[in-house]
Amino acid sequence: MKMEKKDLHNEVKKMESLLRSACRTIWEHPETGGNEKVSADYFRKLLGEEGFKIVNEEKLEHAFYAEYGSGKPVIAILGEYDALPGLSQKVSGRKEPVEAGAPGHGCGHNLLGTASAVGAISVKRYLEAEGASGTVRFYGCPEEELLSGKVKMIYYHMFDGCDFAVSWHPMSANMVYDSGYLASASAHFKFKGRSSHAAFAPELGRSALDAVELMNVGVNYLREHVTSKARIHYTTDSGGFAPNIVPPLAGSWYFVRAPYIADVKEILERIKKVAEGAALMTETEVEIKIDYGCCEMLENHSYGDLAYQNLKEAGLPVFDDEELSFAESLLDTVPKADVEKAQKLYDTEGRPMTWKLNDRNLYQVNPLTASSDSGDISHIMPMCVISTSCWPAGVAPHTWQATAAAGCSLGEKGALSAARVIAGIAYDLYNRPEEREAILKEFREKKDDYTPMYEA
Ligand SMILES: [Zn+2]
Known part of the structure; x- marks a missing residue:
């Protein structure tokens, strides 16, 4: 049956x-x-x-x-x-x-x-x-x-x-x-600067943490000029060791979400430019890794x-x-x-x-x-x-x-x-x-x- x-x-x-x-x-x-x-x-x-x-x-x-x-x-x-x-x-x-x-x-x-x-x-x-x-x-x-x-x-x-x-x-x-389900992507930004004594020789240091902060500020300004349905979240995953050492390494981790994966890819390209700008301002180097993205x-x-x-x-x-x-x-x-x-x-x-x-x-x-x-x-x-x-x-x-x-x-x-x-x-x-x-x-x-x- x-x-x-x-x-x-x-x-x-x-x-x-x-x-x-x-x-x-x-x-x-x-x-x-x-x-x-x-x-x-x-x-x-x-x-x-x-x-x-x-x-x-x-x-x-x-x-x-x-x-x-x-x-x-x-x-x-x-x-x-x-x-x-x-x-x-x-x-x-x-x-x-x-x-x-x-x-x-x-x-x-x-x-x-x-x-x-x-x-x-x-x-x-x-x-x-x-x-x-x-x-x-x-x-x-x-x-x-x-x-x-x-x-x-x-x-x-x-x-x-x-x-x-x-x-x-x-x-x-x-x-x-x-x-x-919004489309989404994950990316890591690693900044590399130069360590120095923060009081004795600050002029020799190049702060990777400054770069992370400037990048985040830049991205916060970017928000106004992306599709209103986009969401951009970040966290820092390293920011130096002690206040009296100019941080030689610092990094941030970003998620970008938007209705379509094409929007996510476009926003990511712009965030990359912000990161490169922050590196230029602080005389640090940035290494960018797009981990993965997922579709709507x-x-x-x-x-x-x-x-x-x-x-x-x-x-x-x-x-x-x-x-x-x-x-x-x-x-x-x-x-x-x-x-x-x-x-x-x-x-x-x-x-x-x-x-x-x-x-x-x-x-x-x-x-x-x-x-x-x-x-x-x-x-x-x-x-x-x-x-x-x-x-x-x-x-x-x-x-x-x-x-x-x-x-x-x-x-x-x-x-x-x-x-x-x-x-x-x-x-x-x-x-x-x-x-x-x-x-x-x-x-x-x-x-x-x-x-x-x-x-x-
Ligand atoms: Zn779940």
Whole structure:
């Protein structure tokens, strides 16, 4: 008897305890971008034991894909598992780190990787039971928080042969992102001056720190003359050793974000000129390194429609009184105005968690201002993104409150819903050739020239 979509949803439901323990295990071993050894190995083992073939890329230690099936279409389910520095937090309504200063899953990537893996396993079981043609791949993508992992994976051809990508992110809403993700790039500027005694022979010194400061001032003036939607952030990553030594070395680290990668590249060229100007003024030298850049998301409305339909069918997370009161305690630590604004945006009807399916247009009216290396995936194949309700409306990602929610049943319930949606989307892609063709047609029409902004 042919497996229906609801059978696939049930298959996910049967894996609930596996899903919860995986969410918890990754949460308990938070690893920052580039260091995801335990997390990547955990997923390699889980999928390997389920009968997936594991394919590694030796130049990217914590990246892999796990493949099952044969023939077309090849569906890539994207997983991530990196944590954020300094966001260690217990499942508690007050700020209480597990280990002070340690990383924590403040973006819920423990949920992200797990729901994607469980979704991929259920799809594998479907292909196996049906003996159907088609391939499913789970992608273990490191370094999302550095916005670099998937860009590097594309550079190393790890996505070659894929037809469709399915992705999701834990959030405060049950929704489809039709657009979202600003393009972004990361660059380092290292200035080299000349050290000297700051009081005895200041005239002999050339301060690299002066150059960093002048560069930052210059960039702050530049802001007025770039597209108003651009964001430029910086930090200094070294600035000398002691006030009585003219700093011979100093550096800054910049992120540039804008709606399109073309804008980012143009702004970066201008920032380079500012850096060179600062070096000229201070008689220092500057070494510029563009680390990588990632693209905006290429919209695909046909694919968004399919994802939205699946969100409707999969069943949204429902929270009990105990969970709601924990959500409430987290919101007590957030400014009231932020909570009210978020509850209005997500139309929570006064509840701390979203209960409903949010509007398709929500982020067209209130565009996302974050970036993700998933944007690049949408330039090489059609990609859809959904989110489910995993933390209270009013809690922002990258906070200790989000870490707390991602470590308990609030996040786990959101992840369970997400796994069902992922399974349903894959089911439709295998079974509905007309919709597949419509998505591919829209992709071909919008596709641009793409090359990953990274060089090893
Ligand atoms: Zn994230």
